[in-house]
Amino acid sequence: MDAGRFVEVADRVWHARFPQWDVGVGLVPGRDGAVLVDTRASGVQGGAVVAAVRAQFPGVRVRHVVNTHVHFDHTFGNIAFAGATIHAHDRVAATLDGEARRIRAAIAADCSDCPEYGYTVADLDEVAQTRLRPPDCTFGSSATIDLGDRVVTLLHTGRGHTDGDIAVQVPDADVVFLGDLVEQSAHPSLGPDCWPLEWPDTLGSQLNWVGPDTVVVPGHGRPVDEQFVCRQQGELATVAAVLRERRLAGMPLADAAREPDHRLPYPLADLADAVACVWAQLEPS
Numbered sequence: 193m194d195a196g197r198f199v200e201v202a203d204r205v206w207h208a209r210f211p212q213w214d215v216g217v218g219l220v221p222g223r224d225g226a227v228l229v230d231t232r233a234s235g236v237q238g239g240a241v242v243a244a245v246r247a248q249f250p251g252v253r254v255r256h257v258v259n260t261h262v263h264f265d266h267t268f269g270n271i272a273f274a275g276a277t278i279h280a281h282d283r284v285a286a287t288l289d290g291e292a293r294r295i296r297a298a299i300a301a302d303c304s305d306c307p308e309y310g311y312t313v314a315d316l317d318e319v320a321q322t323r324l325r326p327p328d329c330t331f332g333s334s335a336t337i338d339l340g341d342r343v344v345t346l347l348h349t350g351r352g353h354t355d356g357d358i359a360v361q362v363p364d365a366d367v368v369f370l371g372d373l374v375e376q377s378a379h380p381s382l383g384p385d386c387w388p389l390e391w392p393d394t395l396g397s398q399l400n401w402v403g404p405d406t407v408v409v410p411g412h413g414r415p416v417d418e419q420f421v422c423r424q425q426g427e428l429a430t431v432a433a434v435l436r437e438r439r440l441a442g443m444p445l446a447d448a449a450r451e452p453d454h455r456l457p458y459p460l461a462d463l464a465d466a467v468a469c470v471w472a473q474l475e476p477s
């Protein structure tokens with residue numbers, strides 16, 4: 193990984209990876225300014241993105257920022273983009289304060305270096321101290337940003353990783369940013385605000401815009417292809433099927449979070465939040 197350096201993944205579509213939480217940032221320059229996809233985890237980190245764009249793309253002005261979903265590592269850097277319009281799904285505006293409370297409480301409970309995810313106590317302090325900048329421009333199903341010589345389309349196809357995940361499509365370059373609906377450097381993160389039963393269908397709808405040559409940029413990790421996304425969708429469908437089966441059979445939540453099943457593609461320890469979500473979202477038959 194060439195940390196913090198933008199790499200061209202398709203015609204005039206750029207992607208940079210940053211060490212903390214291995215978050216990816218996209219840049220789509222056009223005639224009338226650029227769209228930036230996701231802003232990292234703090235005001236300081238967002239400022240580093242501003243500096244990286246300025247150094248690598250002199251003269252390019254970021255006029256639009258898109259948040260692929262509400263999570264802090266994709267939104268807290270918004271504050272660094274003073275002159276840009278921030279676009280996101282309606283639910284990002286509705287849940288950003290709650291996300292801030294959640295992450296600040298998590299940091300207060302455990303503030304230590306984490307080499308596995310590339311962050312330090314100093315990074316966490318910056319996250320906790322960041323002032324939120326909510327989106328300016330939100331939508332429910334789709335929106336378009338016109339850059340003069342190209343357009344960028346934003347599309348929500350349902351709930352999954354959160355209730356407000358969107359794809360950022362760049363049709364003229366055949367690129368789709370999918371946020372954390374797909375992850376490459378780790379398996380998908382199924383946190384306390386995920387929708388495991390709906391996620392596979394949401395991803396399936398996004399796959400309608402993905403062909404064999406499409407470059408798919410995940411929220412974390414390097415760009416992938418259609419096959420990768422299909423494989424991950426299959427894994428998420430298996431998680432949904434196993435958890436649905438357990439819930440409908442009346443299994444107690446504590447057992448469901450403990451009993452192994454050879455079909456599950458991810459460690460059961462990583463699925464504790466997903467189990468709780470399914471138990472809250474579905475009644476036993």
Ligand SMILES: [Zn+2]
Binds near residue numbers: 261263381
């Ligand atoms: Zn996320």
